[in-house]
Amino acid sequence: VFDVSKPWLNRVIERRAKAYLTAVSDVDFDIAERSTYALVGESGSGKSTIGRMLVGLLRPTAGNVEIDGVDLANETDAAKVDLIRSDIQMIFQDPYASLNPRWRVRDIIVEPVAARGGNTDGLAARLLEQVGLSALDAGKFPHEFSGGQRQRICIARALASEPRLIVCDEPTSALDVSVQAQVLNLMSDLKDDFGLTYVFISHDLTVVRHMADRIGVLYLGRLVEEASPRDLFEAPKHPYTQMLLEAAPRMDGFGREVAPPEGEIPDPINPPTGCAFHPRCPIAQDICKHERPEMKQHGNARAACHFASLEP
Numbered sequence: 001v002f003d004v005s006k007p008w009l010n011r012v013i014e015r016r017a018k019a020y021l022t023a024v025s026d027v028d029f030d031i032a033e034r035s036t037y038a039l040v041g042e043s044g045s046g047k048s049t050i051g052r053m054l055v056g057l058l059r060p061t062a063g064n065v066e067i068d069g070v071d072l073a074n075e076t077d078a079a080k081v082d083l084i085r086s087d088i089q090m091i092f093q094d095p096y097a098s099l100n101p102r103w104r105v106r107d108i109i110v111e112p113v114a115a116r117g118g119n120t121d122g123l124a125a126r127l128l129e130q131v132g133l134s135a136l137d138a139g140k141f142p143h144e145f146s147g148g149q150r151q152r153i154c155i156a157r158a159l160a161s162e163p164r165l166i167v168c169d170e171p172t173s174a175l176d177v178s179v180q181a182q183v184l185n186l187m188s189d190l191k192d193d194f195g196l197t198y199v200f201i202s203h204d205l206t207v208v209r210h211m212a213d214r215i216g217v218l219y220l221g222r223l224v225e226e227a228s229p230r231d232l233f234e235a236p237k238h239p240y241t242q243m244l245l246e247a248a249p250r251m252d253g254f255g256r257e258v259a260p261p262e263g264e265i266p267d268p269i270n271p272p273t274g275c276a277f278h279p280r281c282p283i284a285q286d287i288c289k290h291e292r293p294e295m296k297q298h299g300n301a302r303a304a305c306h307f308a309s310l311e312p
């Protein structure tokens with residue numbers, strides 16, 4: 001878990017993701033409070049970039065991120081923005097890289113609170129128990145824990161500042177499959193206990209199926225479909241979603257991609273004209289090469305495809 005107030009980190013991430021910034025566009029979705037919104041796509045789809053915009057690690061060059069009616073990207077009242085930002089935390093994929101190896105777990109967990117001058121008495125012990133570890137673990141160092149335990153520590157740290165929204169960027173994809181399920185279950189329980197809202201970023205539709213209330217599918221920086229898990233799995237509207245679902249059994253059991261779905265992923269910096277998916281799309285027509293499909297409503301789902309299935 002990164003503290004969004006660390007400017008050096010912002011610079012590193014900004015440099016790495018700069019090229020992708022312009023590549024994310026036409027991404028428009030609403031997240032209901034206390035729900036889980038999953039953003040799914042292959043690498044280069046822009047899902048992490050969007051996650052980082054939500055927590056303020058990246059600034060959108062256009063458009064906005066609105067929370068409680070406050071436009072975080074354009075609001076000029078810094079105090080107002082800070083207050084809302086303190087309600088948002090992020091959990092990253094790699095629990096090894098996101099914990100300072102020289103710090104004791106106690107100090108890692110309370111750091112976001114201590115940095116704001118908050119009360120940290122008994123906080124680490126309480127949070128460790130809430131994430132299924134022991135209060136006695138507070139004095140240990142990160143290397144004394146397994147990957148799954150480290151991710152629990154990251155979750156405890158995210159919870160320390162009593163956030164309302166947690167952006168989880170592939171939180172279990174570095175973990176063994178048996179541990180994945182435990183961490184996902186923990187996250188579900190915590191969501192109920194703390195009244196949390198999640199944005200859950202993943203490349204794996206099967207991981208988000210049981211977590212998400214809504215799923216947004218991204219392709220090359222654009223939202224191509226949005227639906228409930230049920231609609232998405234039973235009646236996917238967009239050919240890319242259909243391709244992802246067909247590719248799902250090819251995951252290696254650890255949630256890692258064995259091979260990407262058919263066809264090369266084009267360069268997100270220079271996406272194809274028209275519908276960016278047309279070079280890989282099995283039902284592409286001439287119009288797809290030069291006319292970009294708008295997002296259209298299909299029942300309770302939305303899809304951006306000239307030939308999206310109209311059946312319910």
Ligand code: SF4
Pocket residue numbers: 238239240275276277278279281282283284285288293304305306307308
């Ligand atoms: Fe395929 Fe055309 Fe639909 Fe794009 S708009 S997904 S190319 S059918």
Ligand code: MG
Pocket residue numbers: 047048
């Ligand atoms: Mg990523």
